[in-house]
Amino acid sequence: MAHGPKSPRWALTQGSFSLALGSSFSALLLLLLLLPPLAAADEYDYYSWQSDNFHSGRFYAKQPQCVDIPADMRLCHNVGYKKMRLPNLLDHESLPEVKQQAGSWVPLLAKRCHPDTQVFLCSLFAPVCLDRPIFPCRTLCEAVRDSCAPVMETYGFPWPEMLTCDKFPIDNDLCIPMQYNEDHATPAPVPKVCPPCDNELRAESIMEHYCASDFVLKMKIKEVKKEKGDRKLIAAQKKKKVLKHGVLRKKDLKKLTLYIKNGANCPCAQLDNLGSNFLIMGRKVDQQLLLMSIHKWDKKSKELKFAIKYMKSQQCPTYHTVFQ
Missing domain, CATH: 2.40.50.120 (OB fold (Dihydrolipoamide Acetyltransferase, E2P))
Structure with a gap:
């Protein structure tokens, strides 16, 4: 069964998570020390999960697995961690499907519309391998959307429904926050070229x-x-x-x-x-x-x-x- 937000184990670690996630994306890797990772497929019992913070999440009959991020998955192969959760947080249940769908977003990274674009997208396409899904914070989604949606509209692509920011948890919940802001970093310059x-x-x-x-x-x-x-x-x-x-x-x-x-x-x-x-x-x-x-x-x-x-x-x- 999925652990609810008020389960004893979750309550003991929630504050530690918030502190770790509030500083930088590299601190997210500390989560691996706080929660046990998913077991390999042959070691893990079948179970169902649903995110408490993501109301459109669904139940899976198929067991989650902890797998290596493929070297040919250009969107996320250098994101900062080596293993990902499968199924991912966009309902993709196989690596070929993940790679194919993630490949569609690689050109957006080249546009440098926001420095957190990769962190945001990879938190969904290749979520860090933990026994509980960790979603991007709403403000992270909004920051990337506000910077990148105008670029996408240039090509006739609207911001997709699957990335509607209201679906993601608010920042005082456990979630992946913005990594760049005016307080501690200078965002990469947005190119003025068409x-x-x-x-x-x-x-x-x-x-x-x-x-x-x-x-x-x-x-x-x-x-x-x-x-x-x-x-x-x-x-x-x-x-x-x-x-x-x-x-x-x-x-x-x-x-x-x-x-x-x-x-x-x-x-x-x-x-x-x-x-x-x-x-x-x-x-x-x-x-x-x-x-x-x-x-x-x-x-x-x-x-x-x-x-x-x-x-x-x-x-x-x-x-x-x-x-x-």
């Missing part, structure tokens, strides 16, 4: 956006305009090379227009000179084509060559979307 223009020309990054995009093109841009706070990219009429057709229709390609949401005034160095070809990746949202990533088509780039070659054989996950 998010679709702020991507490294690396094969790995290109492939992440390739899988998350509805369509991918090699094309020229004729003109760039500002329209109602957005930036409007008008494609040249010259022949476009379609690398991923997706949702694009023939009429879309004939008069192709892309938008950077809320991007009228943010810098985008790639658009300073329109003389070259571009690698364009985008999504279709409410009949509008949104730009997700843009790179100048550099023929000498080994990273670009590798990515283009890999696209021909790449099998993307069936439900892989950035910021899912």
Whole structure:
């Protein structure tokens, strides 16, 4: 059975938890000394649990396990601890599902929208391995949401329902608090560059956006305009090379227009000179084509060559979307 918040064992350690969690995320690891970890699968009796602090938590018939965070789980492999609880706190019950869903959020880390983004997401995707689930505090969720939701909206993604901050415990309960605030740390600077223009020309990054995009093109841009706070990219009429057709229709390609949401005034160095070809990746949202990533088509780039070659054989996950 799950231990309720008033059980004797819980009452003895609750104050110690609050002190440990109130300082920094590294202090969370001290919890491993205060509570016994989950046993390995072959040592643990079957039981059910439900979080006392998370009202939408569910009962599991399947036993929780303590497993290594996979090395290829890029979202959390360097989060600061080695083992995670499975099922996790987002109802994912297998490692392949966890890795696939967590991979959708890796590009958000690269945007550096809030320094606690990884701590918040990994507390849910790869929760620290204890015999009781520890959720992020509501203020941690709110801080990450307020900084990162505008970036997500640039790509046409709303803040997801599964991360509604009201679901998480208030800060005077046992929970993972904010690690960075004005009192003891300076947050990493939020980049002013338009998010679709702020991507490294690396094969790995290109492939992440390739899988998350509805369509991918090699094309020229004729003109760039500002329209109602957005930036409007008008494609040249010259022949476009379609690398991923997706949702694009023939009429879309004939008069192709892309938008950077809320991007009228943010810098985008790639658009300073329109003389070259571009690698364009985008999504279709409410009949509008949104730009997700843009790179100048550099023929000498080994990273670009590798990515283009890999696209021909790449099998993307069936439900892989950035910021899912």
